[in-house]
Amino acid sequence: RNIDRKHRKRISEKDQSLSDEKRDLLKIVRSLMFEDTIIAVSTPLGFGGLGVIRLSGKQSLSIAKIIFKPKNKKNSFPPRKTILGNLYDIKHNEIFEEAYLTFFPAPKSYTTEDVIEFSCHGSPVILEEVVRQGIKAGARHASPGEFTLRAFLGGRIDILQAEAINDLIHASSLKQVKISYNQMEGALSRKIIKLRSQIVQILSQTEASIEFPDEGLKISKHIIANTIEKAEQTIDILVKSYDLGKTLAEGVALAITGRSNVGKSTLFNTLLDQERAIVTPHPGTTRDYLRENFKIKDSLFNLVDMAGLDNSSHPAEKEGINRGEKIAASADGILLVLDSSQKASPEDYRLIRKYRNQKIILLHNKCDLPSKMDIKKTIKLGSGMPHLEISALNRTNIEKLKEQIQSLFVCNEIKGNEIILHL
Numbered sequence: 001r002n003i004d005r006k007h008r009k010r011i012s013e014k015d016q017s018l019s020d021e022k023r024d025l026l027k028i029v030r031s032l033m034f035e036d037t038i039i040a041v042s043t044p045l046g047f048g049g050l051g052v053i054r055l056s057g058k059q060s061l062s063i064a065k066i067i068f069k070p071k072n073k074k075n076s077f078p079p080r081k082t083i084l085g086n087l088y089d090i091k092h093n094e095i096f097e098e099a100y101l102t103f104f105p106a107p108k109s110y111t112t113e114d115v116i117e118f119s120c121h122g123s124p125v126i127l128e129e130v131v132r133q134g135i136k137a138g139a140r141h142a143s144p145g146e147f148t149l150r151a152f153l154g155g156r157i158d159i160l161q162a163e164a165i166n167d168l169i170h171a172s173s174l175k176q177v178k179i180s181y182n183q184m185e186g187a188l189s190r191k192i193i194k195l196r197s198q199i200v201q202i203l204s205q206t207e208a209s210i211e212f213p214d215e216g217l218k219i220s221k222h223i224i225a226n227t228i229e230k231a232e233q234t235i236d237i238l239v240k241s242y243d244l245g246k247t248l249a250e251g252v253a254l255a256i257t258g259r260s261n262v263g264k265s266t267l268f269n270t271l272l273d274q275e276r277a278i279v280t281p282h283p284g285t286t287r288d289y290l291r292e293n294f295k296i297k298d299s300l301f302n303l304v305d306m307a308g309l310d311n312s313s314h315p316a317e318k319e320g321i322n323r324g325e326k327i328a329a330s331a332d333g334i335l336l337v338l339d340s341s342q343k344a345s346p347e348d349y350r351l352i353r354k355y356r357n358q359k360i361i362l363l364h365n366k367c368d369l370p371s372k373m374d375i376k377k378t379i380k381l382g383s384g385m386p387h388l389e390i391s392a393l394n395r396t397n398i399e400k401l402k403e404q405i406q407s408l409f410v411c412n413e414i415k416g417n418e419i420i421l422h423l
C-alpha cells in the first residue's frame with residue numbers, strides 16, 4: 001500500500017533468501033500485522049524530563065489528529081517537523097498535556113509504516129494517559145518488541161539487525177554498544193549475505209559443470225577449493241568471535257573456589273565492593289552459591305562464590321559442593337584460593353591438579369598473616385599457572401588481581417566489530 005516501488009524491491013530482494021513456505025507465512029503475517037495501528041510508551045516508565053510515545057500503522061496520523069491539536073491551529077503535519085500542541089482527553093474535551101508531535105510518513109520511518117512520535121513530559125501518569133487516549137481513538141497497545149517486529153516484517157531490517165537493536169539497548173559496555181551498532185547498521189548481515197552468495201555461486205557453477213560439461217561451463221577444482229577455503233576461514237573467524245561476543249553479552253563467568261575458610265566469600269565481597277556474602281571464622285559458612293555481576297574497566301564479569309570444596313558428610317554441604325564443582329567446571333575462569341597462613345593440605349593439592357588445565361589464577365590469600373604454606377611447591381604443582389599473593393581482607397594486591405583477571409579471562413584477540421553475540 002504505502003510502500004513505494006524502491007522499498008518493495010528491497011523487501012522482495014530480502015525475501016529471495018527465504019524458503020517458499022517462510023515467504024508465504026511472512027506475507028500472511030505482514031497483511032495481518034499491518035491492518036491495525038499500535039501505540040506504546042517508548043521510554044522507560046519512570047520520572048524524567050521527557051517521555052516518548054510512539055504510534056505506528058495506517059491510522060497513526062488520523063488517531064493523532066483526534067487526540068492532539070497543534071497550537072498554530074493549522075491542521076497540517078509536515079513530515080519530520082516537530083509541531084507543538086496539546087493532548088486531549090477526548091471524552092471530556094480537556095487538555096491534559098503540552099507535547100511535541102513528529103510525523104514520519106511511510107516508508108521512511110522506523111517501522112516502514114506511518115509513525116507518529118509524541119514527546120511529552122516524563123511522567124508515567126501522563127504517558128499512560130496518552131496511550132489510553134490513543135487506544136480510545138482506535139489504536140491497539142503494542143506487544144513488547146512489536147515496533148521492531150514491524151520494521152523486520154516491513155523489510156527495513158533483517159533478523160540480525162533486529163537482534164542488534166535489542167543488544168544495543170541492553171548493552172553493558174561501550175564495546176558491546178559499538179559492536180551492536182555496527183550490526184544494527186548491517187555490517188554483519190552484509191558479511192553473511194556475501195558469504196552465502198559466494199557459496200551459492202560456487203555450488204551452482206559446480207552443478208552446471210557436472211550437468212553440462214560439454215558447454216564450456218567447466219569450473220576448475222582450484223577455484224572451487226579456493227572459494228571454499230576462504231569461506232571456511234571467514235566462518236571460522238566468526239565462530240571464534242562468539243567467545244568474545246558471549247562474554248560481552250552475558251559477562252565472563254568467574255568462579256571463586258577452594259577449601260572452606262580460605263577467604264572465598266571475603267574475596268567475593270572485596271571484588272564486588274560490598275558486603276554481599278556472609279563471612280564468619282567458621283568453616284562451612286557458605287553452602288549454596290551466590291552470583292553477582294561486577295565490572296573491571298569496560299568488561300562485565302559474572303562472579304560466583306560457593307561452598308568450600310572439602311569432603312563433607314552433611315547432605316546440604318554435599319549438595320553445595322556438587323553445585324560448586326559444576327559451576328567451576330563450566331566457568332570461563334577460576335580463582336582458586338588457598339589459605340597461605342595454613343600448611344597446604346592434600347585437598348589443596350587435589351584442587352590445583354584438578355583445575356590446572358583450565359583458565360585459572362592461583363591465589364595465596366591471607367598474606368597479611370605469617371605464611372606457613374610452601375608456596376613454591378603449590379606453584380610448581382600448578383605448572384606455570386598465574387599466581388598472586390593477596391589479602392582479601394586488607395585489599396592487598398586486589399588491583400593487581402583485577403588487572404590479571406582482565407588480561408587473562410577477557411578475550412581481546414578479535415579485532416573489528418563483526419562479532420557474533422548470540423548463537
Ligand SMILES: Nc1nc2c(ncn2[C@@H]2O[C@H](COP(=O)(O)OP(=O)(O)OP(=O)(O)O)[C@@H](O)[C@H]2O)c(=O)[nH]1
Pocket residue numbers: 259260261262263264265266267278279280281282283284285286287306307308365366367368369390391392393394
Ligand atoms: N587475616 C585474614 N583473614 C582473612 C582473609 N580473608 C578472609 N579472612 C578470614 O577468614 C575467615 C573465613 O573467611 P570466608 O571469606 O568466610 O571464607 P570462605 O572461604 O568463604 O569460607 P566458607 O564459606 O566456609 O567456605 C573469616 O574470619 C575472614 O575474616 C585475609 O585476607 N586475611
Ligand SMILES: [Mg+2]
Pocket residue numbers: 264265266277278285286305306
Ligand atoms: Mg564463604
